[in-house]
Amino acid sequence: MTELTPESPVTEPPVQNGKAFMAGIVAGISMPFWMVLASMIGFGSMVRTAGLSLDIGIGSTVGIWGLPGQVAMLELFAIGAPLLAIVTASSMANLRFMPMSVVMMPMFNGDKRAHRWRYVIAQVMSINIWSVTMSRCPEMPLMERFPFYMGVSLACGIGGVLGTAAGFVLAGTMPLYVTLSLVFLNPAYFVFVFSSVRARNCIIAVVIGAVTGPLIHQIAPNWGVPITGLVAGTAAFFLDRMFKARPND
């Protein structure tokens, strides 16, 4: 699909799709693959315990592709909640995908392929893939970002399917402390990932969000995440502007 001619000395070098895709796979396997694998092992065993089949488990990993929403669906389905209640709860638990894709999509602005595949990009996005993309893609040539992203996504997707299947098969046979530790792994990883953000507005947002998140959850358990985002995010936005307005920054 590349429109650049390799012979032309004035244009940029041809885009190495394969190389960028492989770099994405390598970046995926370095850490996110294992994180997804571990979390989905926990989810897979929940699927078994809830009395659902493995194909539903894998279908929800691949299709919903966001653990809080998957867990919400599973828990409410297991207690026989009405369809609308299950769908609403599952969807609300994954509302974070909306601001996440708003923030990530401009990373591919100017790449026609990425524009054509934009809804696929949004569908395969998960928090693990998002955080790798947000930290790695800005320093990457524009045309390499899309293949890189798809590489990371493939690695994570395989991790998700393998994890769900492994968790389903191993349910009840693994010692409890191993299962608990695997579930603990991914949130722990994200604490350090978010402690590594560099942009000032993001640092402020992370700090305020981290402090207010558990507090707001106690007041509004079902709406805790979106309210935290709105309140803490807006506060961070204005604080950042205040710092910017200062002359001796």
Add this chain to the structure above:
Amino acid sequence: MIEQTPWLVLICCILATFFWRALGVAVASHIDANGPVFQWFSCVAYAMLAGLITRILLLPVGTLEQTPTFDRVVAMVSGFVVFIIFKRNVVAATVTAFMVFLALAALRQTGSL
């Protein structure tokens, strides 16, 4: 009461999640990536995720609920010590937090703690 098949529920949940993803794509194409609205969305996304992660670790619902807060906090503090010593090494910090948590959970299960 309508008979519910797991597949029907799953497909509805997939579409309901895709709604947020697609809405994000639609909004992204209508705002300036260098403008204040984009900056605001960025703050909201990071605050939302940070709030969700600390909530999962401090006030877990589900599997992690059966672990003592003490274990989770000690594991995270150990991870942070390594994070600072090894100049923001995410992998080293994560592995440390995981190993400390695993050790504490194993000790509790065998009754040594």
